[in-house]
Amino acid sequence: MSDTPPPKVRLDTTRLQKIAQAYWESAALMAAVELDVFTAIARGHDTIATLATAAGLTERNAERLLTALVAMTLLERSGPGKDARFSNTPDVQRFLVKDSDRYAGPWILFTKPRWAAYGELSRRLRDPGEKRLGAYTEFTVDDARRYHAATYSIGTGAARLFSRSVDLTGRKLLLDLGGGSGAYSIVATQTYPGLKAIVLDLPPVTVVANEYIAANKAQDRVSTLAGDFTTTPFPAGADVVVMASNLPQYEPALIRLVVGKAFAALVPGGEMHLIGETLHDDRRGPLSAALWGLNEAVFGSTGLAHTESEVKSYLQDAGFTDVAVHPFVPGVLSRIAGRKPA
Ligand SMILES: C[S@@+](CC[C@H](N)C(=O)[O-])C[C@H]1O[C@@H](n2cnc3c(N)ncnc32)[C@H](O)[C@@H]1O
Structure with missing residues (x-):
């Protein structure tokens, strides 16, 4: 039997950084609810340009927010270009679209008054x-x-x-x-x-x-x-x-x-x-x-x-x-x- 030491685990800061910046994700989700982004997408404003108009955003900011929401797996994206279409994932469609009888937007914003605290x-x-x-x-x-x-x-x-x-x-x-x-x-x-x-x-x-x-x-x-x-x-x-x-x-x-x-x-x-x-x-x-x-x-x-x-x-x-x-x-x-x- 050889006394080979167990392989060294290479530690990095990825996990810690993700936790430290988790509030960015909270902010993106809350902003999307406040701006009715998911409702707008469900109603057909599903490109960067049409969503920007519906939500009152510049196209640059619409693109930024939609890209983050896709990476957060709240939206699906059809292609990489400017004419990509966006759609809500099933839970978002059920709970974050105002036309749904299970709309839970107020619950997503429930803790926001504690943000500064x-x-x-x-x-x-x-x-x-x-x-x-x-x-x-x-x-x-x-x-x-x-x-x-x-x-x-x-x-x-x-x-x-x-x-x-x-x-x-x-x-x-x-x-x-x-x-x-x-x-x-x-x-x-x-x-x-x-x-x-x-x-x-x-x-x-x-x-x-x-x-x-x-x-x-x-x-x-x-x-x-x-x-x-x-x-x-x-x-x-x-x-x-x-x-x-x-x-x-x-x-x-x-x-x-x-x-x-x-x-x-x-x-x-x-x-x-x-x-x-x-x-x-x-x-x-x-x-x-x-x-x-x-x-x-x-x-x-x-x-x-x-x-x-x-x-x-x-x-x-x-x-x-x-x-x-x-x-x-x-x-x-x-x-x-x-x-x-x-
Ligand atoms: C998180 S809410 C839950 C409401 C409800 N049970 C539900 O599940 O939908 C907690 C509720 O408890 C009430 N509550 C907290 N402390 C209380 C107390 N000492 N006496 C009466 N109500 C109290 C609050 O006013 C609030 O309406």
Whole structure:
């Protein structure tokens, strides 16, 4: 046996540079959404010259942006020359064209108001100035309207997935904690006749939730309760409690508090579902959960990313049984559910 040393790995900076410049890609995508580039292409403005006119760009800048979007695999290009035609890739066509019923442009722009704050992340990490409600301190109705245009554009898809994956037949009252636009409640009560729902959210958000409830003609099935789910008493009679997309915004003690309140308020045999970005138990990922946790440093909240096992323990310690983790949107969201003993 020879003692040949293993081949040396040649290190370079490619990976590090790609991460350092990733925000250029975010900016290109957000600009394309703001300029309605994908919608224009879908409507036939699919050359550099016609896209430039439709989006109000110079031809040079249209060419720059289209070339970047092709390299980002958001567009296909038919040839190398000036008369090349461009087309949207399938996910872009479905979610980033305004004529689609699944248009999610507001969700792509959802985090853009944090852009400048991310530029000073290192300072914010050193100087947390922590507050319990993080992003929601000083939220106005207009903030809530913009915020939930984004969550609604993506949340209805998640809400449909929830109503497909959880059988709520025979359930009477769903309490939707931090229900935002009311997407989960609107879809669940549409899917399960006889089910009613209460969306509990902060006062400015319930104003906006009522607008979505009215737009969906769901006033007879879905109502709102303005409050703070950490302090407002929960209504009696719920047999389902859902808390979706709130996990990383709160530290463990506060999630435990809310889960305990939900357990006490649920009728015997009722169920609770926590849906959110969770870390694997080895805390090595997924990246999205880790970044949502880091995002809380930008807001100066006490929130952080929780692991699946931690979330299970919040439910178990409150008294829930049959606690299990269910993949929800694989790699992004999990659903952790438990049942209050009958
Ligand atoms: C990311 S949004 C998710 C909305 C909705 N659950 C969905 O998945 O579409 C989080 C929501 O939780 C609400 N929220 C956060 N903290 C809250 C609190 N302490 N009391 C009530 N609502 C809260 C926010 O106002 C916001 O509407």
